[in-house]
Amino acid sequence: KRLAKEARFQETQAKNAALGKKVKDTPAARGKGRGEASFFRVTCKDNGRGMPHEDIPNMFGRVLSGTKYGLRQTRGKFGLGAKMALIWSKMSTGLPIDIKSSMKGQDYITFCRLDIDIHKNVPHIHLHEKRENNDHWHGAEIQVIIEGNWTTHRSRILHYMRQMAVITPYAQFLFRFLSDAAEKNLTIKFTRRTDVMPPVPLLTKHHPSAVDLLLIKRLITDTTKPNLLQFLQHEFVNISKAHADRLIGEMGPDFSAKTTVNSLTSQQLVRIHQLFRQAKFDDPSGNCLSPAGEYNLRLGIIKELHPDLVATHASSPQVFEGHPFIVEAGVSIGGKDVKQGLNIFRFANRIPLLFEQGADVITRTALKRINWSIYKINQQQDKIGVFVSIVSTKIPFKGTGKEYIGDDITEIADAVKVYSNFPYLLSLYGHLLI
Numbered sequence: 001k002r003l004a005k006e007a008r009f010q011e012t013q014a015k016n017a018a019l020g021k022k023v024k025d026t027p028a029a030r031g032k033g034r035g036e037a038s039f040f041r042v043t044c045k046d047n048g049r050g051m052p053h054e055d056i057p058n059m060f061g062r063v064l065s066g067t068k069y070g071l072r073q074t075r076g077k078f079g080l081g082a083k084m085a086l087i088w089s090k091m092s093t094g095l096p097i098d099i100k101s102s103m104k105g106q107d108y109i110t111f112c113r114l115d116i117d118i119h120k121n122v123p124h125i126h127l128h129e130k131r132e133n134n135d136h137w138h139g140a141e142i143q144v145i146i147e148g149n150w151t152t153h154r155s156r157i158l159h160y161m162r163q164m165a166v167i168t169p170y171a172q173f174l175f176r177f178l179s180d181a182a183e184k185n186l187t188i189k190f191t192r193r194t195d196v197m198p199p200v201p202l203l204t205k206h207h208p209s210a211v212d213l214l215l216i217k218r219l220i221t222d223t224t225k226p227n228l229l230q231f232l233q234h235e236f237v238n239i240s241k242a243h244a245d246r247l248i249g250e251m252g253p254d255f256s257a258k259t260t261v262n263s264l265t266s267q268q269l270v271r272i273h274q275l276f277r278q279a280k281f282d283d284p285s286g287n288c289l290s291p292a293g294e295y296n297l298r299l300g301i302i303k304e305l306h307p308d309l310v311a312t313h314a315s316s317p318q319v320f321e322g323h324p325f326i327v328e329a330g331v332s333i334g335g336k337d338v339k340q341g342l343n344i345f346r347f348a349n350r351i352p353l354l355f356e357q358g359a360d361v362i363t364r365t366a367l368k369r370i371n372w373s374i375y376k377i378n379q380q381q382d383k384i385g386v387f388v389s390i391v392s393t394k395i396p397f398k399g400t401g402k403e404y405i406g407d408d409i410t411e412i413a414d415a416v417k418v419y420s421n422f423p424y425l426l427s428l429y430g431h432l433l434i
Contacts, residue, residue: 006091039093040148042085045141050103053110053130060086060099061116061123083116085144090115092147096126100141102133109133150177156354158188163345163352165190166300167292167389170197193303194296198350201290205237208276210322210394216269220261228264229257238282251275284324286317291326291391292350301330305385308334312387315419320411325392327412329419332385333377341380342366346405347389353403360404362388365416388420 051059060082086097096115102108108130114123150157161175172192178185206215225231232244239247248255251271264272292300294314301310312330319325332338346353346362357363366386372379390405390412398406407413 038148038150039145040150041143041145043141043143045139047137047139050106050138050140051101051110052103053101053108056099056101056110056112057114057123057125057128060097060112061114061125063087063116063121082142082144085142085146086116087118089144089146090118093145095145096124098143102138104138106138107133109137160352160354161188161190162304163347163354166304166345166387167297167347167350167352169193169296169300169303170195191303193299196293196295198290198292198296199287202287204284204288205235207284207322208236208239208279208281211236211273211276213269213273216273220264220269223261226260227257228255228259228261231261237284243281247275247279250279281322283317283319284322286324286326288393289317289324289326289391290350291328292347292389294328297328297330297387297389301332301385301387305332305335305338307332307338307385313419315415318411318415320396320409321394323392323394325390325412325415327415327419328389328391329416330385330387331420332387334383335385338383338385340383343383343385345385345387347387348395348397348405349391350389353405355401355403356399357404359398359407361407361409361413361416362386362390362405362420364407365413365420369417370420386420388416390416 063083082097082099089095089097096113099110099112099114101110101112109132110128111131112128113126114128115126116122117124158175161173164171164173170192171190173190175188175190176186206219211219219235220231223231223235225234228248229241229244232239232247233241245257248257251268254268255271291314294312297314298310298312301307301312310330310332312328314328315326317324317326344357344363344366346357346360353360365388372384377384395402396406396409396412398404405412
């Protein structure tokens with residue numbers, strides 16, 4: 001909200017200056033006395049597959065540059081979080097972002113320095129060149145200078161890193177904070193515990209009960225199928241030829257199997273959409289999802305919390321509004337550096353959720369829908385860890401921040417309650433750690 005207010009103020013100032021009007025002074029920011037903001041150089045480096053040289057400017061300097069013709073689970077919530085970091089850098093320091101990348105087998109490293117033209121939504125490239133890759137390195141490195149407050153947010157950052165280590169025990173990563181004062185330096189290494197990687201999500205077509213009118217229009221624009229029968233059969237999942245014939249028969253006399261999709265009117269498209277919402281279709285499969293896996297979740301909990309008792313379980317693929325989802329849950333008792341009471345760890349598509357916890361379906365379930373006392377567990381004094389990971393092609397986030405999952409989706413709320421219920425987990429897969 002503060003950034004939006006400042007952006008609107010700056011826009012007004014620019015218009016007044018262009019019109020020759022008097023420009024007001026920038027209003028002083030009203031802080032809450034929680035520490036002084038400073039500038040930080042943040043560097044993130046990996047040894048992944050890297051990025052193509054020619055694609056980097058658009059990948060980082062253009063917001064919402066991609067399209068989703070097919071459907072599969074995406075890793076996080078916003079695409080490349082580096083775009084958000086770039087915009088934050090532009091708002092707080094005005095400095096560009098530096099990107100280094102090299103793909104496996106390349107004999108050069110791409111270096112790109114750019115920022116974003118927010119009004120035109122295009123990258124503003126300062127430097128884009130190829131450099132020698134004598135060490136045969138592959139991966140990506142992103143460096144950004146931003147304004148921040150380490151003193152206030154230190155615990156949040158470390159909590160985020162620990163949650164990442166829980167949900168990704170197959171990854172090894174290093175977090176390092178460097179200060180002018182050597183005694184304030186901090187280095188934490190999260191080690192790899194397994195080589196078992198989550199499955200790669202497969203690309204799938206849209207489920208007919210999950211599409212809206214705009215998506216139907218876009219699919220018609222992009223399809224190579226000439227008639228309605230082939231369009232229904234090949235552009236959606238779980239519609240066979242016989243099923244497509246029945247659907248066309250129910251659409252009315254204005255439709256036939258040979259109707260060309262390009263000739264469909266707006267009224268006919270509305271009819272197709274209505275029928276999709278009313279008809280029954282088989283549930284989509286879960287091969288477009290990439291859950292961490294019960295094995296990895298268990299290892300992550302053991303690795304980071306060292307509990308006395310742990311139980312985990314993963315659901316089979318379930319469906320809401322035509323979108324498949326999987327719930328993975330774990331409950332632990334005791335452990336290292338675990339506070340008394342409920343310690344809730346929330347994940348959406350393997351990304352930790354830190355904020356707005358109170359309204360989240362996972363938190364509400366753990367606090368209000370599970371009676372811990374009947375299982376001889378003291379909710380205030382015992383060290384209880386509740387871990388719930390939800391993966392889906394559509395996470396039902398609430399709010400623009402996408403920091404919590406709504407409690408109004410019955411299918412998800414019921415699944416979270418079942419699979420995070422301690423005695424259920426214990427009866428299936430619980431075991432005492434020695």
